[in-house]
Amino acid sequence: MNVALRRRGTPTGPLPHSAFALSPTFVNLGAGALAGSSGVFVSFPFDTLKTLSQVRSSKNLPSLIREVFDEEGIKGFYQGVKGMVVGQAFIKSVAFASNDWALQHTSQLATSNFVSLVCAAMFAGFVTSFLVTPIERVKIILQAKKPGDKGTDEVGVIKNMLSQPDGMKNLFTVGLLPTISREVPSYALYFVTYRLLMDSNVFLPITGPTFAPLLAGAMAGIACWVPVYPIDVVKTTMQESSTNQKKSAFFILQTILKEEGVSGLFDGLTPKVVRAAINHAVTFFVYNYLTGL
Numbered sequence: 001m002n003v004a005l006r007r008r009g010t011p012t013g014p015l016p017h018s019a020f021a022l023s024p025t026f027v028n029l030g031a032g033a034l035a036g037s038s039g040v041f042v043s044f045p046f047d048t049l050k051t052l053s054q055v056r057s058s059k060n061l062p063s064l065i066r067e068v069f070d071e072e073g074i075k076g077f078y079q080g081v082k083g084m085v086v087g088q089a090f091i092k093s094v095a096f097a098s099n100d101w102a103l104q105h106t107s108q109l110a111t112s113n114f115v116s117l118v119c120a121a122m123f124a125g126f127v128t129s130f131l132v133t134p135i136e137r138v139k140i141i142l143q144a145k146k147p148g149d150k151g152t153d154e155v156g157v158i159k160n161m162l163s164q165p166d167g168m169k170n171l172f173t174v175g176l177l178p179t180i181s182r183e184v185p186s187y188a189l190y191f192v193t194y195r196l197l198m199d200s201n202v203f204l205p206i207t208g209p210t211f212a213p214l215l216a217g218a219m220a221g222i223a224c225w226v227p228v229y230p231i232d233v234v235k236t237t238m239q240e241s242s243t244n245q246k247k248s249a250f251f252i253l254q255t256i257l258k259e260e261g262v263s264g265l266f267d268g269l270t271p272k273v274v275r276a277a278i279n280h281a282v283t284f285f286v287y288n289y290l291t292g293l
Contacts, residue, residue, distance in 0.1 A: 036092025053268030125187030221280025
């Protein structure tokens with residue numbers, strides 16, 4: 001029995017019966033892929049602004065918008081979007097499927113349903129970290145690139161990195177530890193917040209059952225990002241160069257605190273919060289719709 005959706009729109013419980021008799025794992029993989037790619041495409045311009053806020057000297061959001069538009073027009077807000085749409089399809093499919101798998105196994109061992117939810121979500125975050133690291137590495141390089149930089153698309157960036165010494169390590173491990181440190185608690189907040197909000201029925205009087213996942217997903221997206229955002233700033237700084245600079249996360253953290261203070265760990269938070277709300281509202285709405293067919 002699939003325990004990814006205990007009730008319609010919540011990530012625990014049996015999936016609705018399908019006339020096509022698709023396996024629950026296949027449904028989770030397919031729905032997660034479409035939901036993840038939809039969410040990231042809709043919200044991607046805000047992700048670009050978040051990254052640029054972290055890596056450029058200009059931190060003012062209106063100024064960044066003008067800079068990007070003047071340099072490359074609308075397409076400047078979508079640098080790296082192709083890789084992220086495909087990447088998020090894999091990431092979210094693995095996230096939902098691994099969360100479902102872990103729920104099935106931890107529900108028999110955990111002392112409470114809440115503990116099972118948290119453990120399963122953390123497991124999903126750990127597993128997806130190994131996909132997120134190279135995908136976001138390429139995305140960040142494209143978003144932060146300057147005129148004249150090598151690699152104008154995802155394939156070019158990957159070729160450029162792999163042509164360097166330790167190319168595979170450069171692509172797959174730079175920023176891995178900060179990514180795991182971000183994803184594990186973030187997914188715990190993500191799935192658990194969504195589940196608790198949907199179970200509380202707090203949004204039903206406002207939206208009805210069909211659109212409740214939009215608001216619950218938006219709240220879950222914000223909740224899972226704000227507490228771990230400083231880790232994301234360190235990770236982005238590690239990953240912005242296509243070369244393996246071998247700067248540790250601790251060194252980058254010290255540098256940010258020395259040069260900018262604690263506020264430097266929250267550069268780009270505003271577009272990130274907006275992006276998270278839109279992205280995960282769409283993600284959970286699409287996932288809920290597809291698994292309810």
